[in-house]
Amino acid sequence: MSANPALVRALLGELCPAPFPNEVFVLRRDRVQCELHGVQTRVKGWQVRGTLYLSNIRLVFVALSTDESGLLAFDFPLCYIRNDKLNQPIFGCNNLSGQVWPAVEHGGPAGELPPHDFKIYFKEGGIGTFYHLYYTLAERAKKGV
Template identity: 35%
Template structure:
């Protein structure tokens, strides 16, 4: 788990995306997302933008709005993702909720410093469209990570450009599958220094707040 992981420009369209880690394969990208999290030692972060699902993590990138200028992105490792729940409130947008904490051994990293002291609770709100393609791939990846399965995996299909052969594609889900892996523009890497003692602005008017319960919910892995 990290605040402001390294970003870079995608060579295909010059948009920002998470700089790939060693052995990481990107699976899909989803736009029109609201992100919110409660930090272990108090305070909240929020933003509006896109998230990327990979074989190792979910990374939110604030592209449209953010609670503060020095909050650009947030990484959720699949290895430490706990109690993921997809909820469909009667009133309000669908959202994914869960908790996470830094990966063991990364506690001294600068990007993990704001997240020490306990679990970070997060919400990813889908402002439009369905989620079946995303959910199927997410929970399959979580199962593979927990089982430490290295063969015939979603990650392997992503690396080989075969996601369209193994993923259930829901026409109502606007998630974009990676049929080839993105490459970073040389020298485009950027990382924003997060000031832990700086205040965060409240969400702007019109920033939807997830309705906590009150609708259908799905918890596949607890």
């Protein structure tokens, strides 16, 4: 997890994650909501709407605009996500919840820093295509393939 990863402007002026070498973005979902708990911001958490990008390496959430937290985007390395779970409540929207270790010094599975809880809500639209791709890519990343 990385706060405010590098972003680039796309053709229509929107912000998109700058790709890493050998990274391929496979899916984009607009109008999702992200909740992060335990992150060090001015408001001790982050809850905002925006766009979610899925690649073979990570999930990147880009907010529609900055808020009082100072965050605009967040990076979730697939290999650092644990306890991820697809939730499909009867009353409410589909969401992906779990924990992610910080991708900073002393972070990660062997680090001293605890993971952060997250929840990504799919407010408009299904989760079927996203979850199938996410699950496949996350399993590969966790196995180091």
